[in-house]
Amino acid sequence: xxxxxxxxxxxxxxxxxxxxxxxxxxxxxxxxxxARVIKIERETGDTARxxxxxxxxxxxYFAWLNRGKQSAVxxxxxxxxxxxxxxxxxxxxxxxxxxxxxxxxxxGLGAAxxxxxxxxxxxxxxxxxxQDTAARDRRAYDMLIQAxxxxxxxxxxxxxxxxxxxxxxxVATGMTAHAAVLEALIERGITGKGKAIEIAMFDTMAxxxxxxxxxxxxxxxxxxxVGLSHASIYPYAAYPCRDGEVVAVxxxxxxxxxxxxxxxxxxxxxxxxxxxxxxxxVANRAALExxxxxxxxxxxxxxxxxxxxxxxxxxxxxxxxxxxxxHPALRRMEGHVAGGRFKGAVSPLRRDLVAxxxxxxxxxxxxxxxxxxx
Numbered sequence: 363x364x365x366x367x368x369x370x371x372x373x374x375x376x377x378x379x380x381x382x383x384x385x386x387x388x389x390x391x392x393x394x395x396x397a398r399v400i401k402i403e404r405e406t407g408d409t410a411r412x413x414x415x416x417x418x419x420x421x422x423y424f425a426w427l428n429r430g431k432q433s434a435v436x437x438x439x440x441x442x443x444x445x446x447x448x449x450x451x452x453x454x455x456x457x458x459x460x461x462x463x464x465x466x467x468x469x470g471l472g473a474a475x476x477x478x479x480x481x482x483x484x485x486x487x488x489x490x491x492x493q494d495t496a497a498r499d500r501r502a503y504d505m506l507i508q509a510x511x512x513x514x515x516x517x518x519x520x521x522x523x524x525x526x527x528x529x530x531x532x533v534a535t536g537m538t539a540h541a542a543v544l545e546a547l548i549e550r551g552i553t554g555k556g557k558a559i560e561i562a563m564f565d566t567m568a569x570x571x572x573x574x575x576x577x578x579x580x581x582x583x584x585x586x587x588v589g590l591s592h593a594s595i596y597p598y599a600a601y602p603c604r605d606g607e608v609v610a611v612x613x614x615x616x617x618x619x620x621x622x623x624x625x626x627x628x629x630x631x632x633x634x635x636x637x638x639x640x641x642x643x644v645a646n647r648a649a650l651e652x653x654x655x656x657x658x659x660x661x662x663x664x665x666x667x668x669x670x671x672x673x674x675x676x677x678x679x680x681x682x683x684x685x686x687x688x689h690p691a692l693r694r695m696e697g698h699v700a701g702g703r704f705k706g707a708v709s710p711l712r713r714d715l716v717a718x719x720x721x722x723x724x725x726x727x728x729x730x731x732x733x734x735x736x
Contacts, residue, residue: 369396376456381408385460386427387536393430401431407723418701430718432726449734460488473558483556484546492562507531511567516585535566596643601658607680624673
């Protein structure tokens with residue numbers, strides 16, 4: 363059953379034909395909130411089951427995104443199993459799928475088809491590209507969409523474009539789909555009607571790329587790749603100290619004055635026409651960086667952090683994953699896989715969540731067949 367008994371979505375049934383990351387991000391949030399999520403898998407299982415064996419033999423991806431769900435191995439092309447699926451969907455509140463382009467429509471499981479048959483259903487198609495565009499048939503994986511959307515063009519160093527180090531396109535798309543489901547549930551509560559919804563990975567990333575896009579279209583300039591620095595705000599970068607790096611931030615005129623006076627010891631810089639406001643500082647980034655670097659290089663990280671705090675200026679360390687694992691702000695919750703227990707990051711939506719177990723492949727197939735047999 364759903365992981366959060368008594369949660370705000372308790373009593374709702376979600377059926378998902380999902381794989382990898384984007385759709386499971388959406389449905390794990392629904393499960394966390396108490397919905398019953400039935401995950402339909404093929405005989406070989408969700409692709410993400412096979413990415414690694416990091417957690418007692420279970421993939422880290424799968425353990426992260428499938429807690430509290432039920433797993434049923436069903437062949438939607440077989441007559442008997444398709445009848446079970448149809449019976450589930452007929453009772454479902456939400457249906458989520460992220461099959462390959464066109465596959466759901468060929469199977470009669472596209473969002474529009476399903477809502478036509480079941481008018482109270484909220485059906486979500488998660489796709490790579492909008493199905494009304496010329497790119498509709500293209501396969502879409504996380505790094506493909508990061509690259510295609512231009513994200514990699516603004517991420518990395520001047521010499522090397524890079525992808526974001528986590529599955530940002532997948533995760534952002536799943537989060538967007540989750541928001542769309544909740545909006546549709548509220549709307550259904552008012553109108554009594556379900557909804558067919560399409561969420562495209564490319565659309566999600568294009569939205570995240572809005573500032574570089576608008577700068578290109580209206581300011582007629584490209585956003586540079588500036589490594590661990592901000593392309594549009596300066597100073598806003600990681601600066602090497604004697605024993606590591608510290609990120610320092612200046613966003614307002616008042617912060618700039620304090621930075622000049624208390625960090626740089628150079629009140630005159632506040633009036634220097636090259637640095638008088640943020641656009642000027644961005645335009646003259648190299649000249650200002652040449653002045654900043656020696657100041658930070660003379661300090662330890664702790665010493666510079668003390669100075670930044672005294673000046674009421676924001677800062678962060680440049681943490682490693684090991685630092686994250688030991689971070690005092692990291693909240694953890696216990697998870698359960700077949701091989702044992704593990705401690706993962708807490709859900710940012712439900713800090714008190716008691717996570718349901720991560721299902722073994724097909725663990726609920728027999729029970730679900732019996733429940734929904736026609």
